[in-house]
Amino acid sequence: ICYLYEISRLTEIILERDATEDFKYFRVPSKDDPTRPTLLHLAAEQNFLHVTKSLVERYPGLLYLWTNKQDDNPIYLPVELALKKYKDDTAAYLISQMRHDR
Numbered sequence: 001i002c003y004l005y006e007i008s009r010l011t012e013i014i015l016e017r018d019a020t021e022d023f024k025y026f027r028v029p030s031k032d033d034p035t036r037p038t039l040l041h042l043a044a045e046q047n048f049l050h051v052t053k054s055l056v057e058r059y060p061g062l063l064y065l066w067t068n069k070q071d072d073n074p075i076y077l078p079v080e081l082a083l084k085k086y087k088d089d090t091a092a093y094l095i096s097q098m099r100h101d102r
Contacts, residue, residue, distance in 0.1 A: 012054050024059040035067040037081075044078040044094060047087035052078075056097050063098050 027036040040062040043051040082091035
C-alpha cells in the first residue's frame with residue numbers, strides 16, 4: 001500500500017513541476033506496446049486510483065481516447081481496461097467522470 005502512495009505522489013509532482021510537458025498526448029512508444037496506451041490506460045489497468053484521479057483532473061479528455069488497433073487486439077477506452085482487469089474502484093471513478101453526451 002505504501003508504494004501506491006509513493007507512485008501517486010510522484011505522479012502529482014511530475015504533473016505539477018513539468019508544466020511545459022504535455023502529458024495529455026503521451027502514449028507508450030509502439031516498439032514497447034503497439035496498441036499505444038495513454039498514461040490513463042496504464043493507471044486504470046493497474047488500479048492506480050490516485051494517479052487516475054490526478055490525470056483526469058488535469059486532462060479530462062483522456063477519458064475518451066482509445067488504444068490503437070493492432071492485429072486481433074480490440075481497441076479500449078481506459079474505463080474498459082479497468083473493467084476488463086476487474087479494477088472496480090478505478091472503473092467506478094472513471095464512469096463517474098464520463099459525460100453521457102460524449
